[in-house]
Amino acid sequence: MNTPSLEVSGLAYAYPDGHQALFGVDLTIGRGERVALLGPNGAGKTTLVLHLNGILTAGAGTVTVAGLPVGRKHMAEIRRKVGIVFQDPDDQLFMPTVREDVAFGPAAAGLRGAELDAVVERALEKVGMTGYADRPPHHLSFGQRRRVAVATVLAGEPEILVLDEPSSNLDPASRRELADVLRSLDVTVLMVTHDLPYALELCPRSLVLSEGVIAADGPTREILGDEELMNRHRLELPFGFVPGSVA
Amino acid sequence: MHVPDGFINAPVSAAAGVVAAAAVAVSLRGARKELGGSPEAGGDRVAPLAGLVAAFVFAVQMLNFPVAAGTSGHLLGGALAAILVGPWTGVLCIAVVLLMQGVLFADGGLTALGVNITVMGVVTVVAAYAVFRGLRLVLPRTRGGVTAATFVAALVSVPAAAAAFTLVYAVGGTTDVPVGKVLTAMVGVHVLIGVGEAAITALTVGAVLAVRPDLVHGARGLTAPLKLRVGGELVDAAPAAPEAPAPKSPRKLWIGGVVTALVLAGVVSFYASASPDGLEKVAADQGIDAKADQYEHATADSPLADYGVEGVESARLSGGLAGVIGVGATLAVGTGAFWAVRRRRTENTGGARV
Amino acid sequence: MGAGHAHQLYRRGDSPVHGLPPHTKLVAVLGFVLVVVATPREAVWAFALYAALLGAVAARARVPAGFLLRRLAIEIPFVAFAVLMPFVVPGEQTSVLGVSLSVPGLWGAWNILAKGTLGVAASVLLAATTELRALILGLQRLGLPSPIVQIASFMIRYGDVITDEMRRMSVARRSRGFEARGVRHWGVLAKSAGALFIRSYERGERVHLAMVSRGYTGTMPLLDERPTTRAQWAAALALPLAALPICILGRTL
Numbered sequence: 001m002n003t004p005s006l007e008v009s010g011l012a013y014a015y016p017d018g019h020q021a022l023f024g025v026d027l028t029i030g031r032g033e034r035v036a037l038l039g040p041n042g043a044g045k046t047t048l049v050l051h052l053n054g055i056l057t058a059g060a061g062t063v064t065v066a067g068l069p070v071g072r073k074h075m076a077e078i079r080r081k082v083g084i085v086f087q088d089p090d091d092q093l094f095m096p097t098v099r100e101d102v103a104f105g106p107a108a109a110g111l112r113g114a115e116l117d118a119v120v121e122r123a124l125e126k127v128g129m130t131g132y133a134d135r136p137p138h139h140l141s142f143g144q145r146r147r148v149a150v151a152t153v154l155a156g157e158p159e160i161l162v163l164d165e166p167s168s169n170l171d172p173a174s175r176r177e178l179a180d181v182l183r184s185l186d187v188t189v190l191m192v193t194h195d196l197p198y199a200l201e202l203c204p205r206s207l208v209l210s211e212g213v214i215a216a217d218g219p220t221r222e223i224l225g226d227e228e229l230m231n232r233h234r235l236e237l238p239f240g241f242v243p244g245s246v247a
Numbered sequence: 248m249h250v251p252d253g254f255i256n257a258p259v260s261a262a263a264g265v266v267a268a269a270a271v272a273v274s275l276r277g278a279r280k281e282l283g284g285s286p287e288a289g290g291d292r293v294a295p296l297a298g299l300v301a302a303f304v305f306a307v308q309m310l311n312f313p314v315a316a317g318t319s320g321h322l323l324g325g326a327l328a329a330i331l332v333g334p335w336t337g338v339l340c341i342a343v344v345l346l347m348q349g350v351l352f353a354d355g356g357l358t359a360l361g362v363n364i365t366v367m368g369v370v371t372v373v374a375a376y377a378v379f380r381g382l383r384l385v386l387p388r389t390r391g392g393v394t395a396a397t398f399v400a401a402l403v404s405v406p407a408a409a410a411a412f413t414l415v416y417a418v419g420g421t422t423d424v425p426v427g428k429v430l431t432a433m434v435g436v437h438v439l440i441g442v443g444e445a446a447i448t449a450l451t452v453g454a455v456l457a458v459r460p461d462l463v464h465g466a467r468g469l470t471a472p473l474k475l476r477v478g479g480e481l482v483d484a485a486p487a488a489p490e491a492p493a494p495k496s497p498r499k500l501w502i503g504g505v506v507t508a509l510v511l512a513g514v515v516s517f518y519a520s521a522s523p524d525g526l527e528k529v530a531a532d533q534g535i536d537a538k539a540d541q542y543e544h545a546t547a548d549s550p551l552a553d554y555g556v557e558g559v560e561s562a563r564l565s566g567g568l569a570g571v572i573g574v575g576a577t578l579a580v581g582t583g584a585f586w587a588v589r590r591r592r593t594e595n596t597g598g599a600r601v
Numbered sequence: 602m603g604a605g606h607a608h609q610l611y612r613r614g615d616s617p618v619h620g621l622p623p624h625t626k627l628v629a630v631l632g633f634v635l636v637v638v639a640t641p642r643e644a645v646w647a648f649a650l651y652a653a654l655l656g657a658v659a660a661r662a663r664v665p666a667g668f669l670l671r672r673l674a675i676e677i678p679f680v681a682f683a684v685l686m687p688f689v690v691p692g693e694q695t696s697v698l699g700v701s702l703s704v705p706g707l708w709g710a711w712n713i714l715a716k717g718t719l720g721v722a723a724s725v726l727l728a729a730t731t732e733l734r735a736l737i738l739g740l741q742r743l744g745l746p747s748p749i750v751q752i753a754s755f756m757i758r759y760g761d762v763i764t765d766e767m768r769r770m771s772v773a774r775r776s777r778g779f780e781a782r783g784v785r786h787w788g789v790l791a792k793s794a795g796a797l798f799i800r801s802y803e804r805g806e807r808v809h810l811a812m813v814s815r816g817y818t819g820t821m822p823l824l825d826e827r828p829t830t831r832a833q834w835a836a837a838l839a840l841p842l843a844a845l846p847i848c849i850l851g852r853t854l
Contacts, residue, residue, distance in 0.1 A: 053814055076816060084814045090762055091807040094295070096734040096754060108816035136734075138761050156815065251679050253638050253716020275748055291819040292809045294748060298755020299763075299805030300798075305756060306763040307794050313781050322794070331798060343752045350627070350740065351733055351757075352610060353672060353724035356717065357634050421642075422709025424690050450788055454795025462802055 003067040005031045005160045005188035006052065010061030012212075013047060021047040023212035024061065029160070034182075034189040036199035036220060039209035040234035045192045048209065049162055052190075053082040066159045080109060083153030087164045089145035093137035098129070098148050101137065105156040123155035124148075127181050143174025147181060160188040167195040196224055196237050208233055249348065249355030250362050250412070257358075259419025264361025270369045271342050277335025281464065293336075300332050301340040305347070312447055320443045325371030325408070326379075326401035327448045330465040331455065334376040341368035362415055370411040375404035379465055393466045394453045401448035405441030409433040610672065610728035617836065618662035618730045622829045623739030625837035630727045632841030636848045637719045642712040644851030648719065654843055655722050662730045672725040679717055683710040733757050751821055755808070763801055770796065 006029040014020035021044040029035050039045050050056040051063055054070045063070040065081050086092045095101035102120045103111075111119060124130045127147040137145055146166065153161060166182070167175050175198070182189060182202055193199055199206055199220055206223045208216040210233040216223055223229065224243040230236070237243070255263070275293070282296045304324040312320050324344075328337035342364045348354040355363045379400035386392035413433050417426040455463055618626075633651075640647050659669055690706030731739070737757065741750045770793045774781075781790055809817075 050810070055810055055813060079814060079816050082814075084811075086807065086811050086814075088804075088807065090759075091804060092811045094755065094758060094808050094812060096737075096758055104812075104817075105815040108818070137758075152815065251713070251717035252634050252720025254679070254713055257635075257638060271749070272746075275746075292806075294751035294821075295755055295808040295812060296802065296805040298752045299759055299801045299808065301752060301756040302759040302763045303798055303801035305760055306767050306801075307797060309764065310767065310790060310794055311781075312787055312790055313783055332802075339752065343749060343756055346749075347753055347756060349724070350736055351728055353721050353728055356720040357631050357724060358638055358720070421712050422686060422690060422705065424686065424706075424709070428689065446784075446787060447791055447794075450791030451794040451798070454792040455798055458795070459799050462799060 002031055004028050004064075005033070005066055006190065007064040008048075008051075008061070011048070011051060011058050011063060012060040013051065013056060014059055021212055022051075025209070025212070025214055027207055027214055027217065029188060029190060031188055032186070033205060034203045035191070036203035036206040037190060037192045037209055038194075038196065038199060038206055038223070038233075038235055043209045043233075044212045045209055046164065049084060049164060049192060052160075052162055053079050053084060076109070080105070080156050081159040083156055083158030083161050085146075085149050085153050085161070085163045085166065087168060089142070089149040090137070092149040092152060093145060096136055097133070098124070098135050098137060098140075099133040101148065102133075102152050102155045105152060109156070119155050119157075123151040126154055126185065127151045128177065141174070143170050143177065146170065146174070146178060150178075150181065154185070154187075158187065160190060161185065163189065163191045163193075165193055165195075166191060167193065167198045196235065196243075197241055200224055200243055208235070210234075249345070250359040250366070252356030252358050254356070254421060255359060255362050255415060255419040256421055259415060260358050260361055262361075262419075263365045263415065267342065267361040267364035267369065270338055270365070274335040274338040274342070278333075278339050281333035281336050293339075296332075297336055297339050297343070300328065300336060301343045301347075304328055304340055305344050307451075308344075312443065314443070320440070320447075322447050322451075323367065323371065323405065323408075323444055325367065326375035326397070326404040326444065327451060329372040329376040329404075330379055330397050330400065330448070330452055331463055333464040334372050336464075337372040337376070338368050341372060362412075366408050366412045366415060371404045371408045374407035375400040376465075378403045383465070390453070390456050390460070390466070393456060393463070394449050397452045397465070398445045398449035400445075402438075402441045402445035405444050406434045406437040409437035610725060611732055612664060612668070612729045614663055614730065616662045616730070618658060618726075621730075621833055621837050622742075622827070623731050623735040624742040625829060625834050626727055626731055627736070627739045627743060629837040629840045630723045632838065633723050633844050634720045636841055636844040637716055637723075640716075640848045640851045642708055642715070644854065645711075647847045647851040648715045650847050651719050651844055652722075654840060655719065655726065658726055658840060662726060664726060664729050668729070669722060669725055672729075673718060673721055679713060683713045683717075686710040686713075747820060754821075755805075759801075759804065759808075762804075763797065766800060767793070767797055 006027070008025050008027045011022055011025040012020070013022040025044075025048060037045060037048070047056065051058060051070070052065070054063075054072075054075055058070075065078055068074045068078060068081070070078050093101050095104055099120055102123050103116055106116055106119050120133065121130065124133060127150050129144065129147055129151060132140065132144065132148070137148065140148065150161075150163075150166075163182075166178060170178060179198070179202055182191075189203070191199065191203055203220055206216075206218065206220040207214050208223060208229070215233055216226075216229055221243050224237065278293050278297055279291065282292045304327075307322050307327070308324055310321060312322075314320055325337065325341055328340050331337075332340070345355060345363050345368060346360065349357055349360050349363070379396050382396035382399055383392065386396055410430065410433065413426065413430045416424075416429070452463060452465070456466060460466055633654075637648075637651055640651075656666075659666065686709045687702040687706035690703045690709060692703050692705040694701045695704050695707070696702070728736070734754075734757070737750060737753050740753070741747070745753075774789065774793070779786075779789060781787075
């Protein structure tokens, strides 16, 4: 029996100032699945993401990554297994060169020398950025930076890749390039997004997070086609976009 | 005003280097407290936060504030950093900015780095923060009070740095200038500059206060009572809770650091002020008329302090005064830092965490 | 009060000077400046020789003289200080073109100008031949404590990002017809500075999250540790070692 990549059950969380963001989230993502997490602003998406690698600690409920409970005990292991790609690649790419940035995670895990170089090379190859290793991140285009950000996380060979708004600020070509990269990866993907066509394009399954709970879980096409559900959770398709018409 | 090489003699430059290094070391510990971060979030936030604040200081120094008729000024940023992120982080950030400006942009001499960090980092930040905390005790606990305290703190910080520079110059300047005159001129000019710095700093702090008061370190007392009224009983507990674990051991560590800095600085600056005494003797032996010869003798006898002391009277004056002033200045800085530590500590135990 | 320090001094190149490990160059420049500072001001010829040495390094590094000279402008506030000295310093007076000047003041001014200029020139050469990142790595190899290295690295990494944000704000202000002309407009500029602080601080928090997410525990992995050869040290230290006898000669003559 396959252990799911991610299992969240009964997760509730309130910020120290008393504001409660999550009210009992339940979800399971199987190995190799690509799932979109949809939801309006303020639904608690980012809060949920920060629980997945233990940056925030659950007030109630549990998060399990590949069978390992998220908690202080396995923190290093968990952070390696859950690769989060943050929304602004400038936050993610904090090292002076692309190579050092991609190497950061594996080096923190103890990798050195030729082994480390090989991991960096492989990760850059996966996102189509070989040859940029010695460039400073701020000399790259936004789309390139986003792909390098994905590489920094892939270098850790994560169990699950979590992307926060991966298509934001990308021009159509970069958007397609990133989609190609994501499709080519053999890894579980959880994609937090407002970009409903992108979700439909990449993720067979979608979850709707609304007011701190999972309000819907099903095939992306069905969810996007359910007008009543969409309206209830402030989700809107781009003008003229009909989910059923996309192959 | 980055001091270049050859401005201050070797022993005083070295002493300033020791003071600067000690101040940075102590600040690193303090900054860890100031920048905090919950343990489950991975603890140490100093590097990224101080790095970003340093980058901010670096950038904001390039923001030109037009004065009139094509002239403009810009922020020095010591007071601003102290009030926005706290004195320890402030010293740390300014020190790193100065280090980078010296090494990467050839701005300020490498041998004068200690002087620059001591004068523009430590003195500015400590003076500003000391004045700021003092005024906060007196002024009303409102946003206006914080802004007013900021204004005065920034105003004082600039001439304080100018005075500190003059004192360093009096002790270790490579040419004797009449200290009194220079002090008056330097402080006078810098009070004017300080008015600009004060206005800009107060306006900037005010702007941050209006949007994210929780980010202003100097206004932490402001947000705590607000939270109380809004939150009800649940939040009531928050300010009381941190009172229990009084940070005992870090305090000892800080005091230890400050004392070490003081002792080291004292010893070295005594050595520094002893050199002019040696020169004074040479000058006396030579007689008042033999001015021209002095240089050669000085260079032959005292390799480290060959720099000009051109007359007996002023030599005696600078020799005697310099020692007192040097140690006095160090003590002032040290006590200021110590006082700031204590203030921080008491604030920590009673204050709210953001 | 200079007008900011935005300009990068680095000039791409593949000269022998560019190729030296950064920490050897840092030691060389520091050594050279120390030697210069320790030279008595009366040995005027010694400073000419130092200048010649730097000129030779600049030639090897293929840094044009014009570039070097322009960068010396950073010194200007202290030139003003130096120019005042002959007028304010008490002591023996001499008459130049009918103006009475103080002799020790003149020596003092010369001292500051000569040593300051050589110091700046040496630093400019260092910065012109070494990348920012390499300089920080060099400082790290020379034992600068890791937290400081980390802070400096972040400052360099995000300096451009924040400066760009500042520029965008300025463009946005001007697009709406605002042009800062005097003290009246400080409020608006200060609001920008305040917003810049908030953005910087929040970015710092996000960067920290990103670091922690990738296994940061407080120390940065040190990468790229190539051994330094004796020849590289020798090449770098040639500058201070050539300067040293000049200094000794200057002291004894």
